[in-house]
Amino acid sequence: MEDPFLNDLWQDLGNYDKGETFEEAENHQKETPSLAYLRLKNIGEHSPLADSLVKDIQNSIIRYIETIDALTVAKIKKDEPKERERSDLARRLAHNALISNLNILNRYCLKNGLDTGWRIMIGSDRDQVKTWALGVAKEVIQERLR
Amino acid sequence: MELREFKEACEQAGLGELWAELTLFAVKQRQIAIELGDAIQTFRAKRTELLALARAKGLVVPDKLANDEVANLSA
Numbered sequence: 075m076e077d078p079f080l081n082d083l084w085q086d087l088g089n090y091d092k093g094e095t096f097e098e099a100e101n102h103q104k105e106t107p108s109l110a111y112l113r114l115k116n117i118g119e120h121s122p123l124a125d126s127l128v129k130d131i132q133n134s135i136i137r138y139i140e141t142i143d144a145l146t147v148a149k150i151k152k153d154e155p156k157e158r159e160r161s162d163l164a165r166r167l168a169h170n171a172l173i174s175n176l177n178i179l180n181r182y183c184l185k186n187g188l189d190t191g192w193r194i195m196i197g198s199d200r201d202q203v204k205t206w207a208l209g210v211a212k213e214v215i216q217e218r219l220r
Numbered sequence: 221m222e223l224r225e226f227k228e229a230c231e232q233a234g235l236g237e238l239w240a241e242l243t244l245f246a247v248k249q250r251q252i253a254i255e256l257g258d259a260i261q262t263f264r265a266k267r268t269e270l271l272a273l274a275r276a277k278g279l280v281v282p283d284k285l286a287n288d289e290v291a292n293l294s295a
Contacts, residue, residue: 079223080246080249082223083223083242083246084246084250086223086224086227087246136257139250139254143247143250143251146243146247150240215250215253215254216253218257218260218261219253219257219260
């Protein structure tokens with residue numbers, strides 16, 4: 075999986091057919107996505123509950139990426155508008171679930187006096203969360219293959 | 221960035237369909253990697269469950285089955 079062209083293509087899939095350029099998406103994410111992800115993962119060591127919240131986020135990233143991929147395929151294959159709408163709704167719901175899970179872990183951190191810098195690094199608007207998720211997806215996928 | 225510019229250049233050069241095909245294969249590779257990851261995680265969870273139940277029933281679990289490397293059989 076060390077193909078740089080493929081990596082760039084994967085990161086860009088969330089913007090397939092959209093106005094936002096890859097450069098704009100990258101600018102949303104000045105900090106390296108991996109650093110925020112690493113800090114987030116460290117929180118999992120705090121308790122079994124924290125560990126399960128981190129796993130929920132990892133699973134949400136995977137599910138979100140799957141819906142982005144499904145929507146990309148629907149666009150390329152020019153599926154019926156209704157089908158594309160359904161794919162887009164699934165993507166939106168997965169995006170919401172990911173944001174909710176990030177916020178749940180953030181609240182846990184606030185309550186327990188743990189690092190919350192990772193949440194600030196990711197950013198609060200939906201596009202920033204999307205860019206971050208696409209940036210760390212490869213890492214999350216590879217971790218599950220080990 | 222280069223990728224988006226290159227994509228546009230390809231489309232303008234009449235290579236849009238090939239680009240779309242390439243994208244579909246990029247998606248397919250990621251889908252397979254996710255599916256393999258799911259299978260590995262499920263395998264590990266089931267293995268843990270099996271070993272725990274087997275031990276609870278007093279079965280002797282062979283060392284090599286209890287070894288973490290079993291989880292990597294698929295690799």
